[in-house]
Amino acid sequence: xxxxxxxxxxxxxxxxxxxxxxxxxxxxxxxxxxxxxxxxxxxxxxxxxxxxxxxxxxxxxxxxxxxxxxxxxxxxxxxxxxxxxxxxxxxxxxxxxxxxxxxxxxxxxxxxxxxxxxxxxxxxxxxxxxxxxxxxxxxxxxxxxxxxxxxxxxxxxxxx
Numbered sequence: 354x355x356x357x358x359x360x361x362x363x364x365x366x367x368x369x370x371x372x373x374x375x376x377x378x379x380x381x382x383x384x385x386x387x388x389x390x391x392x393x394x395x396x397x398x399x400x401x402x403x404x405x406x407x408x409x410x411x412x413x414x415x416x417x418x419x420x421x422x423x424x425x426x427x428x429x430x431x432x433x434x435x436x437x438x439x440x441x442x443x444x445x446x447x448x449x450x451x452x453x454x455x456x457x458x459x460x461x462x463x464x465x466x467x468x469x470x471x472x473x474x475x476x477x478x479x480x481x482x483x484x485x486x487x488x489x490x491x492x493x494x495x496x497x498x499x500x501x502x503x504x505x506x507x508x509x510x511x512x513x
Contacts, residue, residue: 365476366423368469372434373416375465379437379458380409386457393511395448395456396502400509408501427477427486428493434473435494436501441466444502 389405392398400408416433423430445462449455477487 364424364480365472366420366430366480368473368476369420369423369430369434370417371469372437372466372473373413373420375461375469376409376416376433376437377413378465379461380413382461383458384409388457391457395452396444396506397511398502398505398509399511400505404509424477424480424482427482428490431473431477431482431487431490432494432497434470435491436498437462437466437494438470438474438491439495439498441470443498 384405389400389402392400412433419429419433441462445456445459446467449459474487474491478484
């Protein structure tokens with residue numbers, strides 16, 4: 354075994370990469386299961402397809418870029434997992450429960466965002482990231498998730 358391999362410490366930073374890939378899979382699921390149609394009456398949002406695709410491409414690129422920061426800059430590294438966790442709960446799981454029908458994107462939100470985003474936050478704590486950094490990342494990520502939806506409502510309100 355090489356010296357590098359013996360001294361390498363296992364971390365949970367890999368979860369950041371899974372969350373980044375999950376962003377792409379989640380956007381794909383939303384697109385193909387009719388999120389845009391669902392969002393009009395459910396969230397009061399009428400996002401044009403080009404904007405939907407562009408915003409999600411920016412999200413995936415940002416998630417991949419921030420995953421590289423890992424625990425060296427944990428607040429940045431944990432913003433996307435925090436935002437995706439909030440997105441999963443408030444914009445997929447709760448609407449599904451309230452409406453009594455599956456919200457588009459629920460399967461990737463429940464199967465990827467919930468477990469891996471939570472694992473990233475818990476894993477960061479287990480790897481020694483400070484609670485204040487994790488808490489700050491969670492607050493910032495929550496604000497980002499809510500701001501995207503509120504911003505979309507302001508920029509692309511549905512007529513109905």
